[in-house]
Amino acid sequence: MVQKGRKIWFDGKFAAWEEAQVHVLSHTLHYGVGVFEGIRCYKTEDGKSAVFRLKEHVDRLFDSAHIVLLEIPFSREEICAAIRKTLRANELTEGYIRPIVFLGAGEMGLFVRTNPVHVAIAVWPWGAYLGEKALRKGIRAKVSSFNRHHVNAAMSKGKVNGYYVNSVLAKWEVVKGGYDEAVLLDTEGYVAEGSGENIFMVRNGTLQTPPLTSVLPGITRDAVITIAQRLDIPVKEARFTRDELYIADEMFFTGTAAEITPVRELDDRKIGAGKPGPVTRQIQAAFFDIIRGKIPLFHHWLDRI
Numbered sequence: 386m387v388q389k390g391r392k393i394w395f396d397g398k399f400a401a402w403e404e405a406q407v408h409v410l411s412h413t414l415h416y417g418v419g420v421f422e423g424i425r426c427y428k429t430e431d432g433k434s435a436v437f438r439l440k441e442h443v444d445r446l447f448d449s450a451h452i453v454l455l456e457i458p459f460s461r462e463e464i465c466a467a468i469r470k471t472l473r474a475n476e477l478t479e480g481y482i483r484p485i486v487f488l489g490a491g492e493m494g495l496f497v498r499t500n501p502v503h504v505a506i507a508v509w510p511w512g513a514y515l516g517e518k519a520l521r522k523g524i525r526a527k528v529s530s531f532n533r534h535h536v537n538a539a540m541s542k543g544k545v546n547g548y549y550v551n552s553v554l555a556k557w558e559v560v561k562g563g564y565d566e567a568v569l570l571d572t573e574g575y576v577a578e579g580s581g582e583n584i585f586m587v588r589n590g591t592l593q594t595p596p597l598t599s600v601l602p603g604i605t606r607d608a609v610i611t612i613a614q615r616l617d618i619p620v621k622e623a624r625f626t627r628d629e630l631y632i633a634d635e636m637f638f639t640g641t642a643a644e645i646t647p648v649r650e651l652d653d654r655k656i657g658a659g660k661p662g663p664v665t666r667q668i669q670a671a672f673f674d675i676i677r678g679k680i681p682l683f684h685h686w687l688d689r690i
């Protein structure tokens with residue numbers, strides 16, 4: 386259950402948490418055309434707090450809206466400022482930030498021109514997405530029977546509400562089967578991404594992740610690639626198959642919510658030694674140092690509140 390906060394930013398004003406409601410004829414509720422973001426803020430070692438890569442997340446929100454023809458009635462700067470204000474209004478120093486852009490009520494049907502575009506920003510505390518133990522010991526993943534969207538059915542550069550039916554069904558399927566997280570293949574059978582994460586594997590010291598063709602351009606994915614380059618770990622963006630994951634030395638998921646979650650088993654096959662490997666641990670340690678503000682080289686990724 387989401388821990389109730391005080392205020393939700395709604396179309397430029399604060400609403401009390403309980404009063405941030407929408408009409409049942411909101412267009413997005415019926416047809417799924419809306420966009421959202423998931424952002425984290427962390428306590429930093431100087432006792433303050435910072436949002437991780439705020440600008441990149443807000444840019445992606447605007448890109449997502451552009452892709453599905455939604456015009457956000459605020460500037461990027463206004464949304465960034467609203468996010469900082471919402472964190473302060475809720476006195477949240479560490480947690481999750483959820484901006485959402487959706488079409489409100491008015492016309493119905495598929496071709497609407499006059500429905501208002503609403504923007505809301507909610508924040509709440511959210512610990513480890515798959516549990517603390519997952520971060521330390523790794524999780525058990527399963528390839529889902531659901532494919533990731535074909536590039537001509539959904540446009541994966543956008544974080545679009547309706548697309549998540551696919552993720553929810555994949556997650557449900559594998560969790561009901563006793564696993565922790567789903568791996569989705571693309572419609573050609575190559576590894577694409579998790580239900581809400583990008584995927585990496587390590588083989589012979591090289592880090593590999595699928596190209597952005599049919600996956601969300603993850604901001605954590607980008608952070609991991611940048612960190613690996615700094616650590617002189619070779620990185621390759623190229624597609625691979627599920628059996629290449631079976632014989633990988635290491636595997637992990639990345640995402641704002643999931644952070645860097647090692648995978649110790651896929652489809653009942655141990656990955657490498659069946660525990661988080663050295664490259665995963667090195668990248669994970671660097672990532673957590675960066676978000677805590679311990680590495681000056683990456684202070685530009687932190688937006689102080």
Ligand code: PPE
Binds near residue numbers: 422424581582604
């Ligand atoms: N792929 C998908 C499909 C996805 O939803 C996410 C984020 C990512 C990759 C990783 O992107 P990034 O967060 O920029 O590194 N998933 C968000 C939603 C999670 C949820 O359960 O809600 C998130 O991690 O915030």
